[in-house]
Amino acid sequence: MEVRVSYEHSLASAPDEFIVLVPSQVVANVPANIPRALLAEYVAKLIIERSPSIGRIHNPRLL
Numbered sequence: 873m874e875v876r877v878s879y880e881h882s883l884a885s886a887p888d889e890f891i892v893l894v895p896s897q898v899v900a901n902v903p904a905n906i907p908r909a910l911l912a913e914y915v916a917k918l919i920i921e922r923s924p925s926i927g928r929i930h931n932p933r934l935l
Contacts, residue, residue: 873904876935877915887927896935 876898880890899915906914916929 873902874898874900875902875911875915877912877919877932878935879916879919879932880930881919882927882930884925884927890928890930 876896878893878895878897880893882888882890882892897919899918902911902915902918912932912934915934916932919929920926
């Protein structure tokens with residue numbers, strides 16, 4: 873399943889400074905059996921795993 877999200881993120885070198893706003897990103901290969909209530913958290917973990925330079929994700933929103 874593909875999910876479109878919007879979020880802010882910090883760099884791993886400065887995890888408390890949110891510096892980048894990503895207005896829209898498609899995340900692929902999300903299992904369809906993830907409950908909707910946990911989907912934003914699951915997608916945020918996927919993004920961090922795929923991009924090691926990201927420190928923290930703030931305000932993830934499903935679009």
